[in-house]
Amino acid sequence: MSPAAPPAGPEARTPSQQARRQRILDASLTLLRERDHDRIQMKDVAEQAGVALGTVYRYFSSKEHLFAEVLVAWAATLGTNISRHPLRGTTDAERLTEVLHRSVRAFQRQPSLARLVATLETSSDPLAAEIFDRLARITDAVYVGALHDVDRDTAQRIVAVVDAVLASGLRTWVAGRVPIGRVYDDLTDAIALLLGARAQLARS
Amino acid sequence: MSPAAPPAGPEARTPSQQARRQRILDASLTLLRERDHDRIQMKDVAEQAGVALGTVYRYFSSKEHLFAEVLVAWAATLGTNISRHPLRGTTDAERLTEVLHRSVRAFQRQPSLARLVATLETSSDPLAAEIFDRLARITDAVYVGALHDVDRDTAQRIVAVVDAVLASGLRTWVAGRVPIGRVYDDLTDAIALLLGARAQLARS
DNA sequence: GTCAAAACTAGAACAGGGTTCTAGTATAGT
DNA sequence: ACTATACTAGAACCCTGTTCTAGTTTTGAC
Numbered sequence: 402m403s404p405a406a407p408p409a410g411p412e413a414r415t416p417s418q419q420a421r422r423q424r425i426l427d428a429s430l431t432l433l434r435e436r437d438h439d440r441i442q443m444k445d446v447a448e449q450a451g452v453a454l455g456t457v458y459r460y461f462s463s464k465e466h467l468f469a470e471v472l473v474a475w476a477a478t479l480g481t482n483i484s485r486h487p488l489r490g491t492t493d494a495e496r497l498t499e500v501l502h503r504s505v506r507a508f509q510r511q512p513s514l515a516r517l518v519a520t521l522e523t524s525s526d527p528l529a530a531e532i533f534d535r536l537a538r539i540t541d542a543v544y545v546g547a548l549h550d551v552d553r554d555t556a557q558r559i560v561a562v563v564d565a566v567l568a569s570g571l572r573t574w575v576a577g578r579v580p581i582g583r584v585y586d587d588l589t590d591a592i593a594l595l596l597g598a599r600a601q602l603a604r605s
Numbered sequence: 606m607s608p609a610a611p612p613a614g615p616e617a618r619t620p621s622q623q624a625r626r627q628r629i630l631d632a633s634l635t636l637l638r639e640r641d642h643d644r645i646q647m648k649d650v651a652e653q654a655g656v657a658l659g660t661v662y663r664y665f666s667s668k669e670h671l672f673a674e675v676l677v678a679w680a681a682t683l684g685t686n687i688s689r690h691p692l693r694g695t696t697d698a699e700r701l702t703e704v705l706h707r708s709v710r711a712f713q714r715q716p717s718l719a720r721l722v723a724t725l726e727t728s729s730d731p732l733a734a735e736i737f738d739r740l741a742r743i744t745d746a747v748y749v750g751a752l753h754d755v756d757r758d759t760a761q762r763i764v765a766v767v768d769a770v771l772a773s774g775l776r777t778w779v780a781g782r783v784p785i786g787r788v789y790d791d792l793t794d795a796i797a798l799l800l801g802a803r804a805q806l807a808r809s
Numbered sequence: 810g811t812c813a814a815a816a817c818t819a820g821a822a823c824a825g826g827g828t829t830c831t832a833g834t835a836t837a838g839t
Numbered sequence: 840a841c842t843a844t845a846c847t848a849g850a851a852c853c854c855t856g857t858t859c860t861a862g863t864t865t866t867g868a869c
Contacts, residue, residue: 810869811868812867812868812869813867814867815864815867816866818862819861819862821858821859821861822858822859823856823857823858823859824856824857825854825855825856826854827852827853828851828852828853828854829853830849830851830852831848831849831850832847832848832849832850833848834846834847834848835846836844836845836846837842837843838844839840
């Protein structure tokens with residue numbers, strides 16, 4: 402049988418375990434500031450967290466799960482980042498563009514996180530699926546909120562498209578196939594296409 | 606120093622080398638019909654191709670390169686597939702939707718290829734970059750060709766967006782996060798958004 | 810037809826890194 | 840105090856891509 406029931410979720414038993422778990426996540430995030438997750442070894446994480454390798458595995462059943470949880474933790478930051486300041490734009494297009502550019506900027510500051518997202522995106526682990534759901538809920542709410550002049554359903558559909566453009570842009574950027582400026586531009590462009598004709602229509 | 610100059614590109618020295626190289630690619634493609642590239646070992650490829658492991662490495666410097674070339678070979682098929690039959694639609698939206706649905710269908714028949722694309726998409730290898738360029742050139746030409754009523758530049762921009770939606774859809778599908786039908790629907794939807802208002806505008 | 814150079818083969822050996830296991834020590838709840 | 844559980848350091852395991860070895864075939868030049 403298994404070694405014992407490990408503390409699965411964030412609801413660790415004792416405070417010290419809670420702290421230990423957090424220390425491992427923090428350590429991972431720290432290491433991600435200097436290199437990609439595929440250049441980070443589990444023993445590096447253990448060492449950085451001041452914990453034995455076995456302990457890392459007690460809290461996270463695999464490297465993939467560990468980094469998925471790291472992403473969850475970071476997602477909260479992202480949500481705060483893009484919704485902290487009020488949007489300055491006066492049109493839907495301006496506001497949506499602004500908020501998406503903020504997302505790009507957040508990933509631009511943490512390229513390893515962008516690469517992590519790109520990698521986990523192709524994982525079929527159920528935990529990964531749940532995490533993307535959560536990430537999408539956080540960001541989509543903000544994106545949809547930027548659209549004042551269209552009904553909710555249309556807003557959702559527009560956001561879905563724009564999200565795809567964002568994801569594609571980030572992926573080609575982290576793969577080194579396009580400069581980051583291109584990602585900003587493509588988003589601006591896509592939004593113009595999606596809202597431009599619509600605005601003209603409304604105006605007439 | 607290196608063992609010797611291996612035949613790099615498809616321009617192998619002798620016909621038998623040309624054939625051997627092709628046999629390795631065919632073997633890979635055959636194996637991809639039953640499992641994913643990450644479940645295929647280099648020795649499996651060698652065996653299936655009736656060739657020694659070292660020979661595979663003589664023709665392809667790494668597993669990643671091998672499968673990148675497999676993708677190149679398959680891309681030709683894809684191009685043929687989606688452009689073989691004439692498009693039946695009478696509007697830009699109908700034609701573009703149809704041709705994109707063909708792309709989805711092609712990947713639907715070869716899920717491993719879709720997963721291969723998703724994986725290589727995050728690779729920063731220059732060869733991968735070149736391959737995606739080539740793939741994009743093949744498909745984008747067809748997509749743009751489906752748009753009769755907009756100028757070339759606008760068509761390009763629309764196609765770029767739709768491409769992103771396709772890529773996102775395929776990725777979430779291969780990750781098992783959405784059913785394939787959803788991918789078709791999202792494309793239909795995105796195209797309607799991009800061309801719907803525009804058509805209305807033209808009509809008035 | 811002969812011969813050296815290059816390619817091919819079967820298979821062993823190597824390497825990196827995720828994961829698991831071991832033996833001993835520390836902690837905590839009863 | 841006692842026992843179950845957690846933690847530690849580190850070894851060990853394992854899978855798989857990649858490289859190497861020794862011997863055999865092919866190939867191309869003369």
